[in-house]
Amino acid sequence: MKGSIEVRKAFRRRNLAALGCFALLAVLTLGSSIVTSFDWPASLRAFPKAIGWMAANFIPNDRALRNAPKIALKLAETVLVSIMATVIAAACAFAMAILGSKTTRPHPLVSGIVRLIASLCRNIPVVAWAMILLLSFGQNILTGLISLFIGTFGFLTRAFMETVDEAAESSVEALRASGAPWLATVTQAVVPSIMPQVASWMLYMVETNIRDATLVGILTGTGIGFLFDLYYKSLNFPSAAFVVLCIVAVVILIETGSNALRRVIL
Amino acid sequence: MAILAISNLTKFYKDVRALSNVSLRVKAGEFVTVIGRSGAGKSTLLRCVNRMIEPSSGRIEFDGTDMRSLGRRELRRARTRIGMIFQHFNLVPRQTVIENVLHGRLGYKSTLHGSLGIYSDDEKNHAVEVLERLGLAEAMHKRCDQLSGGQKQRVGIARSLVQDPRLILCDEPIASLDPSSAKTIMDHLYRISRDMKITILMNLHQVDIAIKYSDRIIGIREGEVVFDGDPKRLKKKTVAEIYGSDAGDILFEESAE
Numbered sequence: 001m002k003g004s005i006e007v008r009k010a011f012r013r014r015n016l017a018a019l020g021c022f023a024l025l026a027v028l029t030l031g032s033s034i035v036t037s038f039d040w041p042a043s044l045r046a047f048p049k050a051i052g053w054m055a056a057n058f059i060p061n062d063r064a065l066r067n068a069p070k071i072a073l074k075l076a077e078t079v080l081v082s083i084m085a086t087v088i089a090a091a092c093a094f095a096m097a098i099l100g101s102k103t104t105r106p107h108p109l110v111s112g113i114v115r116l117i118a119s120l121c122r123n124i125p126v127v128a129w130a131m132i133l134l135l136s137f138g139q140n141i142l143t144g145l146i147s148l149f150i151g152t153f154g155f156l157t158r159a160f161m162e163t164v165d166e167a168a169e170s171s172v173e174a175l176r177a178s179g180a181p182w183l184a185t186v187t188q189a190v191v192p193s194i195m196p197q198v199a200s201w202m203l204y205m206v207e208t209n210i211r212d213a214t215l216v217g218i219l220t221g222t223g224i225g226f227l228f229d230l231y232y233k234s235l236n237f238p239s240a241a242f243v244v245l246c247i248v249a250v251v252i253l254i255e256t257g258s259n260a261l262r263r264v265i266l
Numbered sequence: 267m268a269i270l271a272i273s274n275l276t277k278f279y280k281d282v283r284a285l286s287n288v289s290l291r292v293k294a295g296e297f298v299t300v301i302g303r304s305g306a307g308k309s310t311l312l313r314c315v316n317r318m319i320e321p322s323s324g325r326i327e328f329d330g331t332d333m334r335s336l337g338r339r340e341l342r343r344a345r346t347r348i349g350m351i352f353q354h355f356n357l358v359p360r361q362t363v364i365e366n367v368l369h370g371r372l373g374y375k376s377t378l379h380g381s382l383g384i385y386s387d388d389e390k391n392h393a394v395e396v397l398e399r400l401g402l403a404e405a406m407h408k409r410c411d412q413l414s415g416g417q418k419q420r421v422g423i424a425r426s427l428v429q430d431p432r433l434i435l436c437d438e439p440i441a442s443l444d445p446s447s448a449k450t451i452m453d454h455l456y457r458i459s460r461d462m463k464i465t466i467l468m469n470l471h472q473v474d475i476a477i478k479y480s481d482r483i484i485g486i487r488e489g490e491v492v493f494d495g496d497p498k499r500l501k502k503k504t505v506a507e508i509y510g511s512d513a514g515d516i517l518f519e520e521s522a523e
Contacts, residue, residue, distance in 0.1 A: 174356035174422075177318055178429055179345030179373030184380030188369060189358050196360075 060242035067239050071227060071246050078223035079250065081141060082209035085148035090202050093118075093153050097160030098186055103169045106182065114157065121154025130216045139221040147216050148209050159201045160194070168193040196265045203258035210251055268327075269294040269432060269465050270315065275324035277310050277489075284310045285489040288324070292482075294432070295463040297456065299476040302486035303509055308469040311486065312435045315467065316348045317341060329432055346373035349426025349464075353438035355418040359411035363402060363421050366410055367393045370428040389428070396424045400454060416447025423454060427462075434458070436468035440475070452479055473505055 033040065098104050100114030130147040137143040171189040180188070217225020224247060231240040270292040277285040284307045292298050300308045313319040315326060317333060326333040331344055349370075357366045371389050372380045379385075385393075397403050400420045405413060410421060419439060426434050436455065440448035456479050459466045470476045476483055477497040485493030485500075485508035493504050 170352070170354055170356040171358045173318065174350065174352060174425070175369055175372060177316055177345060177348070177350040177435075178370055178426070179342040180369070181342065181372065181375075181377045181380050183377050184372045184375065184383075187381045188372060188383055192358055192360050 057237040058241040058244075059238060060245065061238040064236075064239040064242040067231075067242065071224070071243055074224045074227045075246055075250055077141075078213045078217060078225070079210055079254075081145055081223060082148065082213045083206055085145050085213075086152055086202055086205045086209055089149045089152035090156055090198070090205070093156035093160050094198065096153075096157045097164055098190065100157065101161040101164035103165050103172050104182075104186060104190060115161075118154050118157035118161075121150045122158065123154070124150075126151040126212050127215055127219065130219045134219060141220075141222045144213065144216045144220040144222050147220075148213060151212065152205050152209060156201060156205060160198060163194045163197040163201070164190060167197060199265050200262050203261060207251060207255055207258065210247070210254065214247055267294055268292060269329055270467065271325075271327040272311075272315070273325045273327075275311070275314060275326065276322050277307070277314060277319065278322045283489055285314070285321075288486075288489070288491055290484060290491060290494060292433075292465055292467060294465055295459060297459045297466045297468075297479060297481045298484060299468045299470050299480040299482075300484045300486060301470055301473055301476050301508060304471075306486045306508075307489040308486055309437055310489075312437050312467065312469055315433075315435060316345050316350065318350075342373060346429055347432045349429050349431035349434035351419070351422045351426055351434060351436040351439045353441045355415075355422045357410045357418060357421055357425075360409060362407050362409055363397065363413070363424075364390075364393060364406045366421050367397060367424045367428055370425040373429065393424070393428050396427045400424055414447065415443045416450055419443060419447070419451050420454065423451070423458070427458070431464060433465040433467065436466060438469050438471065441471060448475075455479075473500075 032038075096114050096118065099106065100111045100118070102111070105111040105114075126147050129150050130143060133143045133146055137146065168190040171193060172185055175185040175189050213223055214225045214228065217223035218229045219225075221229075224243060228240055228243045231237070231243060268291040270290075272291070273289045275285055275288040276283070288307075288311060300311060302308050310319055314321045315328065315333070317326075317336075321334065324334075328344065329347065333341070333344060336344055358369070365383075368383075368385050368389065371385060371393075375384075394403070394406070397406055400423060402417065402420055402424065405417060410418060413421065422439075434455075439455070440451050443451065452475060455466055455468070458464050468480075477500060480497050482495065483493065483497050483500055484491060485504060487508050487510070492508055493500065
């Protein structure tokens with residue numbers, strides 16, 4: 001009997017804790033809207049009008065469809081740049097991950113430096129990188145490529161490091177114990193163990209980079225982002241809408257393709 | 267002649283003492299089992315031998331070499347003569363059996379040959395021969411993630427055998443296996459020690475199995491050696507002392523009078 005009272009108490013405590021968390025989140029949201037003087041009623045009232053405007057202007061028309069060849073060309077450019085940035089970044093990130101991971105690092109100091117560089121690259125947004133690089137490299141494909149490269153490099157270094165620690169730790173231990181040289185341990189045990197995850201992360205980054213490349217392109221005046229910006233600023237909204245639809249279609253297509261690829265690899 | 271002589275080995279993890287003043291000698295070809303509770307320091311002891319864990323103080327002499335005095339390169343050379351078998355097998359799951367076995371040769375190779383995975387015909391023949399002896403010839407080209415636990419451990423044994431080791435360290439080699447696979451593994455290790463005169467130093471949880479297979483048993487409690495001798499001399503009272511409380515009753519039931 002005493003036991004069941006204890007159990008009921010424990011459950012009541014758990015429910016109260018959940019309620020407390022929920023209340024805290026509600027208070028935080030409400031507090032934020034007061035601090036930023038966010039006007040809820042006015043904002044909600046703005047929705048119907050905004051949606052109405054989008055429905056009226058942001059629908060591709062005949063004229064927009066005539067731009068299809070130009071859009072396809074720029075989209076292809078964007079996709080290729082994204083793939084290029086991902087592949088180059090992955091190669092560099094792979095080397096850095098081997099130097100940085102707990103399992104394979106040659107020295108803790110090296111690992112610390114690698115982590116610092118990766119974190120710096122990752123935590124400055126790609127768009128910020130693009131704006132910084134714009135000043136030194138100018139408005140061209142190279143600037144976009146380097147911005148995507150830096151962000152991807154930072155992210156993949158960390159992802160690969162975790163993959164190495166997760167997938168290769170035990171076999172590395174075995175090979176180290178047998179007196180195998182460091183480089184042989186990396187190529188014979190680490191590489192085959194992490195290859196599927198590495199491929200999966202790369203596919204994910206290609207998808208992400210196509211989305212980011214659009215944003216970066218607006219700044220660097222290249223790729224599909226440039227075209228969107230052009231149509232948008234010349235008030236050619238149907239064409240701008242068509243560009244957005246094309247991007248969505250391509251991203252979904254690539255996502256589907258890479259999911260199929262993942263199933264084969266993993 | 268002692269192939270392994272450990273004297274006054276002590277290991278601290280920060281302030282926690284994992285091993286204190288452990289001294290023991292293992293003769294060439296001997297089958298020695300270390301028993302003790304989880305966390306008693308068995309694993310640390312084993313890994314101090316090949317310096318996968320750095321000892322805090324003490325002396326470890328393997329085959330006439332003072333292990334603690336070795337530099338990086340010399341340590342690698344010394345490790346080629348010490349095989350190691352793990353509870354979780356520590357194979358590369360996506361590679362085939364033969365590829366995993368040949369990994370045991372990497373310690374003998376130049377960085378270039380090792381990194382490219384180039385093995386000589388002699389090495390390949392040796393690997394095949396070892397696999398045949400362990401009854402794995404048919405599974406040779408299977409990927410290791412398709413094998414049963416017992417088969418995986420046999421691949422682990424094969425990998426250590428192609429090293430031509432003088433000593434094999436076995437860290438709980440049967441702890442994740444079913445009883446029948448466990449028996450197969452223990453029989454193989456027993457034969458390796460008897461027929462190939464390879465010294466075995468093994469951590470084990472199962473006292474009855476330790477008694478059945480070992481030439482000598484070492485009992486460790488809280489980092490100290492509390493028993494070192496013939497399995498026949500291991501009495502209920504000693505087991506109780508090693509494991510604490512009345513664990514001796516359960517563990518001892520069928521294995522000794």
